[in-house]
Amino acid sequence: MPVVYPESQIRHFSEELAKLLDREDDLTIAFLTREFRKAETSELVRHSLVRRLFTLKHAIQRTFQILPPQETAPTGDMLMDATSHLQTFVINVFGAIDNLARIWCMEADIRKPNGTPLKPMAIGLTPGHAPVRASLSQPFQDYLASADAWFDYLEDYRHALAHRIPLYIPPRQLNDEESAEFERLEQEIAQAKNDYERYGVLRGQQHSLGIFNPLMMHSFSEQASPVYLHPQMICDLSTVVEIGEHMLGEIDVLPPP
Structure with a gap:
């Protein structure tokens, strides 16, 4: 049975994942060792964002161990184990991005134009959260705009997982x-x-x-596009880390309280 990914790409996955996990460790340490302006921000960082970062690291490592990129004939148990980690990964990618938005809104005290607090559903970094995006620096806004297609993918897959058809890895094509x-x-x-x-x-x-292709999917009837599992997970984790790094830079330049 043919290998889906060429050997050079498999090596690239391994190298990129190793570098990315190092950056994630640095990001986690930077958030853990930082003093925040508000006690509730510190709680959200320690008990939500950092937990999610640990979970993302574990989930992507276990997925690559259980279902390595060179695998061509996984068993049903391998697919079920990998699927469990995949679902955990996707829901926590979404949660980590949401946490970063809330950390920013807490520390920068982002409010509505009339001075009242933002409602929870108004806090986020997607294209639909224009007021929060507008409160960020222009370079960060530009970065987020460049990731709009990724946000669309993430919301589609997260909402299917949470509310409709859970993500799965088709056993054969x-x-x-x-x-x-x-x-x-x-x-x-x-x-x-x-x-x-x-x-x-x-x-x-x-x-x-x-044949087996390492794809992840939710509903065919919703015309969702299957995506290759391994590079998408690397892309997702990379985006979380990059947004986290940008967010630390935003917080660094906030004026004293």
Whole structure:
């Protein structure tokens, strides 16, 4: 069975992930050792953002261990274990970005134009959170605008995971001919009834169809686009780290309270 990623790309994944995890460690230490203006900010940093960063590190490392990029024939248990870590990863990517937005709004005391506090749902860094974005420096605003497509992807996958169809890793991909054969076998399986030996043979024939691609997906009926698991996880973690680094820079230049 062919390897999905070329060897050079697999090496690149390994190198990039190692560098990224070092940056994440530095970011975690920077947030943990910083003195914040408000006690509630310190609590959010220590008990939410930092926990999420630890969780992201664990989840991506375990996913790459359980389902390495060179894997071409994972077992069902491997896919289920990797899926569990993937779902944990995605929900905490979303949560970490939300935490960073709340940390900023707490420390900078971002409010509505009339001086009243922002409602919780108005706090975020997505394109739909224009007032929060407008409170940031222009370079950071430009960076966030460049990531608008990524925010769209993240919200789509997070909302599907939390509210609709959870993320999964399809065990096989079938071409048109293989799909037709799968359906033919499915009809035979339905007719096998209590012939357990034949049932097992037919299921084995089904499982031999197609190839494995390391994709993550939610709903086909919602026209969601499958994405390759390993580079997307690296991209997601990289974006969290970059936004966190930018946010520290924003907080650094706040005037004294």
